[in-house]
Amino acid sequence: MAASELVFHTNxxxxxxxxxxxxxxxxxxxxxxxxxxxxxxxxxxxxxxxPMGKVPAIEHRGIVVTEAAAIxxxxxxxxxxxxxxxxxxxxxxxxxxRWMFFAAxxxxxxxxxxxxxxxxxxxxxxxxxxxxxEQTMDVLEMAAASAxxxxxxxxxxxxxVYVGSQVDFGLAFKSIPERPAFTxxxxxxxxxxxxxxxxxxxxxxxxxxx
Numbered sequence: 339m340a341a342s343e344l345v346f347h348t349n350x351x352x353x354x355x356x357x358x359x360x361x362x363x364x365x366x367x368x369x370x371x372x373x374x375x376x377x378x379x380x381x382x383x384x385x386x387x388x389p390m391g392k393v394p395a396i397e398h399r400g401i402v403v404t405e406a407a408a409i410x411x412x413x414x415x416x417x418x419x420x421x422x423x424x425x426x427x428x429x430x431x432x433x434x435x436r437w438m439f440f441a442a443x444x445x446x447x448x449x450x451x452x453x454x455x456x457x458x459x460x461x462x463x464x465x466x467x468x469x470x471x472e473q474t475m476d477v478l479e480m481a482a483a484s485a486x487x488x489x490x491x492x493x494x495x496x497x498x499v500y501v502g503s504q505v506d507f508g509l510a511f512k513s514i515p516e517r518p519a520f521t522x523x524x525x526x527x528x529x530x531x532x533x534x535x536x537x538x539x540x541x542x543x544x545x546x547x548x
Contacts, residue, residue, distance in 0.1 A: 344368040345397040347387060349375065350540040353406040354394035356503040358540055360410045362532035363499060364420045372543050407442035407500050414496040422496045430490050434497050437481055437489055441501040444468035445478055449504070449513050475515060478505070483519040487526050494530075502527045 346361060346368045348354030361368050373379050373393055380391045388395045388404045395404045396413070403412045414423035424430040448468040451457045458466055468474045481489060482505060488494045489501065506524050508514030527533055 342399065343397075346370045347373060347384070347395040347397075348393050348540075349373055349379075350544045351375075352393050353503075355536065355540050356406045356500060357394040357396065357409050357413075359503065359533055359536040360413055360422075360496060360499045362536040362539075363422060363494075363496075363530075364413060364417050365532075366417055366420075370539075370543075405442075406503075407438055410496045410500045411438060422494070422499075424490070424493075424495070430493065430495075434490060434495055437497045437501050440477070440481070441504045444474045445501075445504050448474040449508060453513055475517075478514070479517050479519050482517075482523045485519075485523045485526075498527065 344361075344366065346354075346357060348358060348370060349372060358370070373384060378384065379393065385391055387397065387402055390404065392404075394406055394409060395402060396409050398412075398416065401412075403409050411423070414420070418425075424434050444467055447466065448457075448471045451466070451468075452471050457471055460470070463469050478501075481501065485498070489497045502523060505514065505520050506527060509516060509520060509524055514520065
């Protein structure tokens, strides 16, 4: 692997779809390495990249980054010419990071807990970072409703890719409720050319069915 090469480790049935979309928004060259679930992701070679044995992961300039939110944030800063992350002295940097981490933390945790039947009873809500599923969805809806057209106003950013992917996936898999603010934002996201390119690329490497 050349020192400057960007390698993207993924599977089309994973959160790697988020990172693929991010890469397409950046418009930078990358090499996709598709890994199968099971033995392939648990192989010594891949575990040396991600000891968790899961995708997505990227290798770039000798650096390995895992976790979809971290990858999106890293890529946005690594390729500033794409304008997908506000600079450190930009007032929009705070809201950008707020929503990125809100989606990676409370939203991801609440949706997962509900999907596996692990939501806490109301009297234990204070023990989890998301409080309750309903509260988390209400705050996420507030973010979606403020996306006019994007989370940072007229400026599209990596936060739209990552947070928007949570909404997009949630609507598709019915793990988040259908609300007008969610569906309207998702429709705007799905209309982006980079989203469509990424979807086509992932769909092309989906395993055969039947």
